Amino acid sequence: MVDGFRPVTLQETLNIRSQYNCTPIAGGTDLMVQKARGFALKPGFEQPLLFIGHLPELQKIVIKNNQIHIGSGLLLTDLLNSEIIPEIFKEAVRLMASPPSRNLASIGGNICNASPAGDTLPYLYAVDAKLVLKSVRSERLVSIGEFITGPKQTALGQDELLTEIIIPNKIFNVNYYKKVGQRKGMSLTKAVFLGMTDIKNDNLTDIRIAFGSVSPKIVRSREIERTIVGKPTFEMITAIPEILAKYALLIRPIDDARSTAVYRKKVSLRLLEDFLRKIDKEK
Amino acid sequence: MRESISKPIQRVDGSAKISGEAKYIGDMHFENMLFAKTLRSSRVKAKIKSIIKPELPEGYFIVDKDDVPGFNRMRTVVSDHPLFAEDNVEYIGQPILLVVGPERETIYDIITHISIVYDDLEPLYTLEEAEAKSTVFTDYHYDKGEPDKAFAVAVTIIEDEYHTGYQEHVYLEPQGMAAEYRDDTMFVYGSMQCPFYAEGALTEALGWDAKRIRVIQTVTGGAFGGKEEFPSLTACQVAVAALKTKRPVTLIYDRDEDIICSTKRHPSIVRYKAALNQNNDVIALDVDVLLDAGAYNGLSPVVLQRAIFSVTGVYNYLHLKVRGRNFMTNNVPSGAYRGFGAPQTIFGTEMLMHNIALKIGVDPLDYKMRHMLRRGDPTCMGGKIRDIVKLPEIITRVTEMSDYRNKVQNNVKYKGIGASLFLHGCGFTGNGEQTIQGKIILKKSGENVILKVSSTEMGQGAETVLRKIVAYSLDLPIEKVLCEAADTGLVPDSGPTVASRTTMIVGGLLRQACLELKDRWDEAEEFEVSRSYKHPDFLNWDNDTFQGDAYPVYSWGANVAEVEIDPVTYEINVKKISAVYDVGMPIDETTLRGQMQGGIVQGVGWATIEVMTTDKGKLIQKNLTDYKVPTSMDIPKIDCEFVSNPYEFGPFGAKCAGELPFVGAPPAVVAAVSNALNVPIYSIPITPEDLMEMDSHEN
Numbered sequence: 001m002v003d004g005f006r007p008v009t010l011q012e013t014l015n016i017r018s019q020y021n022c023t024p025i026a027g028g029t030d031l032m033v034q035k036a037r038g039f040a041l042k043p044g045f046e047q048p049l050l051f052i053g054h055l056p057e058l059q060k061i062v063i064k065n066n067q068i069h070i071g072s073g074l075l076l077t078d079l080l081n082s083e084i085i086p087e088i089f090k091e092a093v094r095l096m097a098s099p100p101s102r103n104l105a106s107i108g109g110n111i112c113n114a115s116p117a118g119d120t121l122p123y124l125y126a127v128d129a130k131l132v133l134k135s136v137r138s139e140r141l142v143s144i145g146e147f148i149t150g151p152k153q154t155a156l157g158q159d160e161l162l163t164e165i166i167i168p169n170k171i172f173n174v175n176y177y178k179k180v181g182q183r184k185g186m187s188l189t190k191a192v193f194l195g196m197t198d199i200k201n202d203n204l205t206d207i208r209i210a211f212g213s214v215s216p217k218i219v220r221s222r223e224i225e226r227t228i229v230g231k232p233t234f235e236m237i238t239a240i241p242e243i244l245a246k247y248a249l250l251i252r253p254i255d256d257a258r259s260t261a262v263y264r265k266k267v268s269l270r271l272l273e274d275f276l277r278k279i280d281k282e283k
Numbered sequence: 284m285r286e287s288i289s290k291p292i293q294r295v296d297g298s299a300k301i302s303g304e305a306k307y308i309g310d311m312h313f314e315n316m317l318f319a320k321t322l323r324s325s326r327v328k329a330k331i332k333s334i335i336k337p338e339l340p341e342g343y344f345i346v347d348k349d350d351v352p353g354f355n356r357m358r359t360v361v362s363d364h365p366l367f368a369e370d371n372v373e374y375i376g377q378p379i380l381l382v383v384g385p386e387r388e389t390i391y392d393i394i395t396h397i398s399i400v401y402d403d404l405e406p407l408y409t410l411e412e413a414e415a416k417s418t419v420f421t422d423y424h425y426d427k428g429e430p431d432k433a434f435a436v437a438v439t440i441i442e443d444e445y446h447t448g449y450q451e452h453v454y455l456e457p458q459g460m461a462a463e464y465r466d467d468t469m470f471v472y473g474s475m476q477c478p479f480y481a482e483g484a485l486t487e488a489l490g491w492d493a494k495r496i497r498v499i500q501t502v503t504g505g506a507f508g509g510k511e512e513f514p515s516l517t518a519c520q521v522a523v524a525a526l527k528t529k530r531p532v533t534l535i536y537d538r539d540e541d542i543i544c545s546t547k548r549h550p551s552i553v554r555y556k557a558a559l560n561q562n563n564d565v566i567a568l569d570v571d572v573l574l575d576a577g578a579y580n581g582l583s584p585v586v587l588q589r590a591i592f593s594v595t596g597v598y599n600y601l602h603l604k605v606r607g608r609n610f611m612t613n614n615v616p617s618g619a620y621r622g623f624g625a626p627q628t629i630f631g632t633e634m635l636m637h638n639i640a641l642k643i644g645v646d647p648l649d650y651k652m653r654h655m656l657r658r659g660d661p662t663c664m665g666g667k668i669r670d671i672v673k674l675p676e677i678i679t680r681v682t683e684m685s686d687y688r689n690k691v692q693n694n695v696k697y698k699g700i701g702a703s704l705f706l707h708g709c710g711f712t713g714n715g716e717q718t719i720q721g722k723i724i725l726k727k728s729g730e731n732v733i734l735k736v737s738s739t740e741m742g743q744g745a746e747t748v749l750r751k752i753v754a755y756s757l758d759l760p761i762e763k764v765l766c767e768a769a770d771t772g773l774v775p776d777s778g779p780t781v782a783s784r785t786t787m788i789v790g791g792l793l794r795q796a797c798l799e800l801k802d803r804w805d806e807a808e809e810f811e812v813s814r815s816y817k818h819p820d821f822l823n824w825d826n827d828t829f830q831g832d833a834y835p836v837y838s839w840g841a842n843v844a845e846v847e848i849d850p851v852t853y854e855i856n857v858k859k860i861s862a863v864y865d866v867g868m869p870i871d872e873t874t875l876r877g878q879m880q881g882g883i884v885q886g887v888g889w890a891t892i893e894v895m896t897t898d899k900g901k902l903i904q905k906n907l908t909d910y911k912v913p914t915s916m917d918i919p920k921i922d923c924e925f926v927s928n929p930y931e932f933g934p935f936g937a938k939c940a941g942e943l944p945f946v947g948a949p950p951a952v953v954a955a956v957s958n959a960l961n962v963p964i965y966s967i968p969i970t971p972e973d974l975m976e977m978d979s980h981e982n
Contacts, residue, residue, distance in 0.1 A: 033908075038537040039320055041387055180852050180971070183892050185916035188908060257909035263972040267852050274851045 004049035010057035010134070010163065016050060018136045018159040026053035026073055027104035029097070030113045052161065053106060061085075063169050070165040072108025079107060088175040088196065089123045089167075095179045096120075098186045108162045114148045117213040119179065121148070122194040124167065125218040126208035132164035133157070141166075151216050172196035172206070174282055176275040180267055182258055189213045190259035193271035199282055202233050209272065214253040214264050221250060236280040243276065244269050288755045288935050291873035295747045295761070296502075296740055305502040308459035308474045313531035316461075319346070319381045319524050320390050321534070322397055323544060324372035327408075327900030328613045329401035331370060331379070337396040343384035345397075346524040353490030357516045358483050361420075361580040364616065366488055366519045371404070373578035374615050375900055376544035378516075383524050383532055406613035408900055410552055410575045413610035420580040420609040421587055425829040427663055428602035430558075433567030437558030441639055444555070445631035446966040449895035450548035450620060450888075453912050455504030455742070458545060459535035460517040462525035469496050469522050474503045475514035477779035479737050482771045484515035485522055493771075500769035503741040507885070508619030510741065511781050512582050513546050539906045546618025547895070549574040549586060553594075553631035558602070563643045564653060565636075567602035570594045572628060576609040577616035583609045586617075589712050590624030592833045593946075595663040596632040597674060597704045598654040603663055613900050619781065621885065622945045625707060630890075630967065633703050633950030638963045646691060647954060648702045652678065655704070666823075666832035673926050674704060677841045677863045684922050685843035685861035694958060697848045701954025704841050705947040708834030709930075709939035710784040714826050716835075721778035721816045723792045725753065725800050728809050732757060732800070734793060735767040735774040738785045743941055744874035745785050751871055752790045752934045756797030757804075775813070783838075783939030786870055787930070792816060794934035819932060836930050838938045840864040842883075842951035844919075848959045853971035853978065855891050857919040857952055864923070867930040867938035875940055879923050882944025888913045890949035890967045 005022065007013040016022065023045060025031055035043035052058065058073030061082055068084055076093050079085050080102070085093075096102060096110075096119045110120045111131070121144070123129075129144045135157060147155050156162060176195040181187030192212035198205045207228050211219040224246045231239060253264035299305040336345060348355050348367040355369065356362040368379045382393045407413050434440065460473035469489065475481060478498040485496045498518065503510060517534055524532040536545075551574050558567035572590050576583035591607035633651075640650035655675075660668045681702070682688055690700045710716055724735040734753050740746040746766050754764045767773050777789045792814040800812045824831040843861045848854070860883050869875045892911050895904045904910035929936025949967060957964045962977045 037391065038539060039318075039387055039391055041391055178852070180854065182894075182911040183914060183917045185914040187911060257903045257905075260972050263975060266975055267971075270851050 004051060006051045007055070010055055013050065013052055013055060014134060014136045014161060017161055020048060021158065022048045022050040024050045024052050024161060026106035026109045027075070029101050029105040030109060058108070058163060066169045068167050068169050070107060070167065072162045072164060073106050076102040076105050076107065084169070086171050088177050088194070091177050092119050092123050092179070092194070107165060111144070111147070111165065112154055112156060112162055114152050114154050116151050116216055117189045119189060119192065119212070121218045122192055122210035122212045124165070125220045126194055126196060126210040127167045130166040131162055132166065133160045134163045135159040135161070148217055172208070173198050174279060176278060178271050188258060191253070191264045191267050193268055193275070195272065195275035197279055199233055199279070204229055204231050204233065204279070211251060211268050214251045214268050219247070219250045221247070233279055233282055236276050240273055240276050244273060247272060285755060285758065288751060289869040289872045291871050292747065292751065292761060294744060294874065295750055300502070307456050307504065308461065308472065308501045309456065309535055311461055311472055311501060311533070313461065313463055316531045316533060317383050317385055317528055318387055318390060319383045319521060319532050319534040320394055321378045322380050322382065322394055324368065324375055324377040324379060326372055326401045326403060327375055328404045328406035329372055330404060331368060331372060332400040332402050335398045335400070337393060339393065340389060343382065343389065343393060344524070344528050345380050346383055346520070346527055347380035350523050350527050351488055352526070354487045356487070357519060358487045359480070359512045359515060360582040360585055362487070364516065364579040364581055366516065366523065374613050376615055377578070378520065378544070381520060381524050381534070383528055406900055408612065408897065410550060410573055410610055410612065413575070413612045414573060418611040420576050420611050421584045423587060423591055423607045423829070425591070425605050425664060426603060427665060428567070430567050430569060430602040430604035433602040434556070434558045434569065437567065438561050439559040439563070441557045441559065441642070442555065443635050443638060444965060445553045445634055447551045447627045447630055448968055449550050450893055451542055451895060451910055452507040452509030452620060453907070454506055454509055457536040457538050457541035458510070458513060458517055459533070460514060460521045461531060461533040462518070462521040463531040464525045464529065467495060469525065471496070471498045471518045471522055472501050473514055473518060474510055475500055476503070476506045476510045476739055476741055476781060478739070478769050478771050479776040480512060480779055481515050481518040484519050488519035489522060489526070497770060497772040500739050503739060506741040507621045508623065508781065509545060511619035511779065513618060542905055542910065543902060544615060546616055548620040548889070549576065549583065549617040549624065549627065551575070551627035553628055555631065555635050557635060557639060565600055565639070568595070568600045569604040570606070572607040574609050574624070574627070575612050575614060575617060577612060577614045579616045580609060580611070581616055581618055583617060585712060586619065586624040588624070589708070590628045592664060592708065592712060593625035594628045594632060596629050597656055597706050597839065598632070598636070598651070599656045599660045600654070605663070614897055615902070621882065622942045623782065625942070626886070626889070626946050626949065629705050629946050630949050633705070634953060634964065637701070637954050637957065641963065648678070648687065651704055662833065664833050665830045670836060670930065671928060672839065673865045673928050674839055674841065676926055677839060677865060678704070680924060680926070681841045681843050681861050681863045684863070684924070685845065685859070687843050690845070691958070696961070697850050697959055699846045699848070699955040699957070699959025700843060701951050701958050702841060702843045703947050703951035703954060705943070705950070706837040706839045707783065707939055707943040707946055709836050709838055710788050710834060711782050713833055714824050715782070716788060716816055717818045719778040719816070721788060721792065722775040722813060723777050723789060723796060724775055724811050724813045725793065725796045726809070726811045727800060727804070731763050731765055732759060733765045733767055736777040736789055736793070737769055737771070737774050738777050738789045739769045739780045741780065743878060744871065745780065747874055748786050748870045749790055749793060752793050753797055755935070756794050757801055783941045783943070786937050787933045787939055788816065790870070790934040790937060791932060835932065836938055838864065838866045838940060838943045840943055840947045842947045844948070844951035844955040846952065846955040846959055848956065848974065853974040855956060855969070855971065857887055857891070859920045859922070860948060860951065862921065862923045862944065862947070863926060864943060865926050865928045866940040866943065867928055867933050868936035869925055870935060870937050876923055878941050879944045880921050882942070883921055883948045884913050884918050886945045886948030887919070887952055890952045891969060892917070894968050894970060
């Protein structure tokens with residue numbers, strides 16, 4: 001039996017991927033925990049591992065055509081050290097796990113883990129990130145929303161590899177990010193809210209709103225966002241009840257070991273309200 | 284004359300721990316060592332109908348109740364926990380058998396192929412259900428004064444009920460034990476607080492004389508009570524396995540396994556009836572304490588004793604009626620945890636006083652100060668407060684440090700400040716010290732002195748403190764004072780390392796022995812001096828009626844906590860704790876500060892983020908992903924000071940210290956949260972989920 005592969009190049013990696021059923025692994029901060037058996041035993045992986053964290057092709061971060069291309073093998077720490085990653089995205093990354101985990105965990109891993117509580121996801125949904133999926137036979141571009149099909153479920157083909165994440169090289173005027181955890185550090189998310197907006201001449205020209213941990217997938221509604229865009233900022237306060245009511249229908253959290261459905265829903269809507277009130281104050 | 288003993292020195296155990304040289308149980312290797320893994324009950328309460336075992340490969344063993352040569356029970360206060368389950372299982376995680384062998388993978392495979400046929404029985408899930416069904420393990424009562432008369436003449440009667448939750452110890456390394464049978468002796472090594480507890484348990488499990496048993500503590504990275512009685516269970520299991528297999532056996536838990544099956548702080552319900560006179564002062568208290576002991580009683584009776592002996596906190600109520608009960612439920616057994624029952628009742632009483640003050644419109648701190656104990660006052664059990672109570676000085680200082688008076692008057696919503704007053708009875712409860720009769724030996728060996736005690740270093744600084752007491756008493760450099768290993772074959776039984784007794788009781792014995800050794804120093808190159816505990820004549824205690832001096836002396840303290848509540852999320856941000864303590868005299872101020880900071884942080888955790896609950900006998904927060912203790916980012920600014928109040932019978936005046944800070948922090952933090960949102964709080968941990976709900980009702 002083959003325990004694992006450690007290819008040297010991306011091309012070699014894709015070849016292996018096309019020939020074997022295997023599990024790509026970068027830092028392993030999610031996979032090693034999910035497959036742990038305890039008792040100092042090796043984790044119980046059903047398939048051979050394909051080590052990709054070291055591949056040089058996955059370590060680049062560049063701006064092309066006003067888009068930021070992020071290699072999927074980049075560590076969370078690399079994102080924090082980068083000068084071109086937008087600050088609000090860094091804020092999300094900074095509140096993830098602990099420094100040792102951030103020195104191991106890759107951005108690609110956090111996306112492919114497809115957790116409803118994945119901390120990079122609200123931002124990626126909000127900016128409609130595009131993912132590059134490569135295989136020996138093809139290369140395709142899918143949006144983050146298409147890629148994640150459910151909790152722990154993705155559209156990644158058996159021979160494909162997530163190689164790159166593409167986000168716009170853009171910073172919004174107003175940025176709001178709040179992760180609610182059980183404690184201040186090293187905590188999984190009870191609920192997370194991200195809001196970004198552009199304001200020109202007292203009018204909202206763009207708005208992005210995303211909620212995490214409160215639904216099987218990240219909640220983002222372009223439809224509701226479209227109804228807000230174009231409004232003057234001074235009308236935000238009066239629009240709040242209607243906007244909250246619309247999002248309330250989409251937020252369907254659960255009770256679990258970390259929090260309650262009631263709290264998650266309330267806190268999400270309160271964060272949204274707080275964000276909308278802040279817009280009202282922006283001129 | 285030497286500098287004050289309080290002046291800090293470098294921790295004697297520091298460099299080995301920092302460099303990684305220290306050998307924890309997981310670092311121990313024996314020739315031909317076998318590994319053991321526990322098969323546990325998956326049922327809350329059931330009869331074991333049959334156990335279907337696969338054929339074992341050569342060199343692999345199953346160790347169960349039939350292999351125990353002696354008594355299949357873990358010896359403690361109430362020896363009711365089977366080492367290996369017999370006919371029934373009483374909680375999820377109860378050990379049934381061990382699979383032992385040379386390869387971990389094979390052991391794992393054997394475990395997964397053992398099937399147990401259960402016949403489920405009707406379990407008891409909660410304290411409330413247990414009360415309804417009266418599954419009482421222990422039922423204690425005591426009175427003071429004439430409570431019935433006092434209630435009959437009361438102007439106002441206030442009734443309140445307070446709840447506290449589980450708490451997991453989260454010591455650095457999970458439980459671990461190894462046993463080696465050689466030279467007709469059973470050697471047991473492990474992470475533990477009380478080697479002689481384990482030795483006592485082994486004598487019964489093996490049916491052997493203690494001479495054939497040696498228990499040796501390995502470096503222990505924290506215990507907090509979690510390694511008081513529980514290691515006796517694993518010590519017996521692993522010794523039985525070593526005896527059966529004739530090979531050394533190690534049994535080391537994973538964290539997740541440890542959390543599921545190890546003891547925790549007792550969940551509690553404390554019900555109060557307070558009789559108030561025309562001045563709104565409490566003249567009588569009727570208290571009913573309920574603890575969830577879990578499936579076995581174990582040492583819970585003694586936890587219950589400290590709980591009910593602490594119900595009056597620092598207050599002098601003239602009349603009292605106290606009842607305490609341990610209940611049997613089908614939850615994981617509760618056990619020792621820093622504070623040992625006192626945190627539950629001190630929390631209740633502090634919040635009761637806080638909430639009465641709010642009802643009658645008085646500042647809670649002022650209201651509490653109207654009831655404080657003074658020197659000469661009787662204790663709740665009819666003993667006596669013999670030493671000066673320095674609470675007035677402590678309160679003055681802590682209110683200055685925190686600017687309490689100013690801040691409490693300029694209260695803004697979402698910002699809160701709260702104070703707690705507290706004490707802790709030093710040393711064993713009741714006649715514990717007389718029963719244990721702790722013994723110590725000092726050996727002069729040339730220029731060196733070797734101290735022989737069974738008190739264990741478990742991160743709290745015991746070795747530094749004890750060596751320092753000897754070094755200062757004999758005027759020797761600390762390097763000349765050595766400490767024998769905590770090995771029951773080499774040291775006398777100084778009693779367990781529990782109940783904040785090590786510095787005061789064991790350190791006190793060492794100090795006395797030093798005085799003799801100093802006198803006789805030139806007698807010979809090598810000789811020993813020993814001391815055994817003698818109960819001071821002035822202390823009286825009747826363990827049947829609970830009357831007299833339950834403790835020889837008390838340590839005292841006051842905390843002021845400042846919090847901010849996030850107005851959107853209701854997250855609790857503990858900003859600052861100001862703390863002033865009277866522990867007699869600090870033996871090493873840095874070590875002591877470490878204890879105080881650690882106790883505060885653990886107390887803040889218990890009061891706020893450490894949510895641990897069960898659903899039908901199953902722990903919901905059963906790993907460190909879901910059960911959270913404070914990180915360095917959650918720790919508030921801590922300002923800590925000490926007032927000097929030397930205790931005549933303590934070494935250099937020292938009293939107890941280790942548990943005191945834990946007791947004080949929760950009521951201060953909760954009082955501050957209550958102040959921030961102007962809501963009464965009756966239950967901890969208090970979470971953002973609760974606060975959001977309370978505040979929305981308030982609006």
